[in-house]
Structure formats: structure tokens, C-alpha cells
Amino acid sequence: MATEQELSDFLKSVERRAFKRSLYHVRNEEAALDIVQDSMLKLAEHYGDKPTSELPMLFQRILSNCTLDWFRRQKTRNALFSSMSDFDGPGEDGTEFDLLEAYTGPDNGERAESAEDLTRRAQIFKGIEEEIEALPARQREAFLMRYWEEMDVAETAAAMGCSEGSVKTHCFRAVQTLGKALKAKGIEP
Numbered sequence: 001m002a003t004e005q006e007l008s009d010f011l012k013s014v015e016r017r018a019f020k021r022s023l024y025h026v027r028n029e030e031a032a033l034d035i036v037q038d039s040m041l042k043l044a045e046h047y048g049d050k051p052t053s054e055l056p057m058l059f060q061r062i063l064s065n066c067t068l069d070w071f072r073r074q075k076t077r078n079a080l081f082s083s084m085s086d087f088d089g090p091g092e093d094g095t096e097f098d099l100l101e102a103y104t105g106p107d108n109g110e111r112a113e114s115a116e117d118l119t120r121r122a123q124i125f126k127g128i129e130e131e132i133e134a135l136p137a138r139q140r141e142a143f144l145m146r147y148w149e150e151m152d153v154a155e156t157a158a159a160m161g162c163s164e165g166s167v168k169t170h171c172f173r174a175v176q177t178l179g180k181a182l183k184a185k186g187i188e189p
Contacts, residue, residue, distance in 0.1 A: 002052045010055045011040050018063055021148055025067050035070055039063040057159045060149070124187055131181045135174050138162075142170035143178075 002010070018039065022032035039062045047058050132140060138160070145156040146167070157164045182188070 001049050002055060004048075006052050007044060007048050007055070010052065010059075011043070014056070014059060015040075017150055018059070021063065021144075022067060024148060026070060031070060035063070035066045039066045042066070056151075056155060060145075060159050127185050127187055128178075128182065131178050131185075134181070135177060138166075139170045139174040139177070142167050143174035146171050 015036065018036045019032055022035045023029060026032055026035065039059065042062050043055065043059050047055070047062075050058060132143070135143065141160060142156060145151045145159060146153070149156075151159065153164045153167050156167045160167065
């Protein structure tokens with residue numbers, strides 16, 4: 001059974017990768033931090049007494065479920081606020097509130113990018129995402145665990161419940177498929 005120190009050490013070791021994975025999925029730093037924090041709390045609360053060797057797989061599953069829960073909540077929230085007119089109305093001082101006037105722009109001294117750059121980047125990310133989503137489920141799972149989660153072949157095989165050879169095959173096929181599809185879209189490294 002994992003001691004408090006072993007659980008703490010494990011959580012410290014996966015924190016950065018879990019945040020990067022969540023940020024990739026939700027594209028919102030605050031939401032990604034919330035998802036990681038919720039996942040860590042659930043692991044500690046429900047599975048803190050499990051052996052240390054089981055923690056990585058349990059945490060990956062909890063993180064995936066918390067991410068899916070976040071998307072479900074967003075879908076519900078988006079159904080409630082479906083148009084910009086939902087934000088119209090009087091402001092705090094009684095004058096008409098304008099969302100565009102209230103927006104202050106990039107924070108923390110970030111460089112403002114042109115609309116063209118932002119659009120191009122968004123299109124590239126969307127194209128990459130579409131191609132990743134189009135991969136067969138096992139290839140996508142292996143690809144994300146290996147290259148996004150930075151898990152080694154053995155860890156990925158254990159998490160997926162298959163052999164290391166299968167993980168290598170899934171990853172190879174995913175990379176080949178993605179490379180061809182992205183090249184066809186004009187997206188090259």
C-alpha cells in the first residue's frame with residue numbers, strides 16, 4: 001500500500017504531464033488546472049490505499065474521466081448561453097453593457113497577434129485535432145499516451161492492457177497516418 005509520502009511523490013511526478021495533457025484537450029489553463037486538481041484529489045481520496053505500482057494507471061483513467069466530465073459541463077453551459085445577445089443588458093452602473101468594450105485584450109504583456117496569425121494557428125490546430133480524432137481508437141490512445149503523456153512503451157502497454165509490440169504498432173501506424181493526412185492538408189513540420 002502506498003504511504004502518504006509515496007502518494008505525494010507520485011502526484012508531484014505526474015503533475016506537469018497531466019497539466020499539459022489537460023491543457024491540450026481543453027485549451028484553457030484554469031480549466032486544465034482544475035481538472036488536474038480534481039483528478040489528484042479523487043486519486044488520493046478513493047485510491048490512496050492502493051499499491052504504488054497501480055497509481056499511474058488509476059490516475060490516467062481518473063484524469064480522462066475528469067476531462068470528459070469537463071466537456072459535458074461545457075456542453076450544458078454552452079446550451080444555456082448560445083448567443084452573444086445573452087450577454088446584453090445593463091451594466092453595473094446602469095449603462096448598456098458591451099462585451100467587446102469590456103474585453104481588455106491579452107494579459108501579462110503578451111504580444112498581440114494579428115487576426116490572420118490567430119486564424120492560421122487555429123486552423124492548423126483544428127486540422128491536427130481532426131486528424132487525431134479520425135485515428136482508430138487504439139491508435140489514438142497509444143499515440144496520445146506515448147507522445148503527449150510521454151509514457152514509455154511498458155507504461156502505455158499496461159494502461160491499454162495490451163503487449164508492448166501492439167503499442168509500438170499502434171504508434172507507428174498513427175504517426176504514418178497523421179503524417180500523410182497532415183501533409184495532404186499542407187501542414188508540415
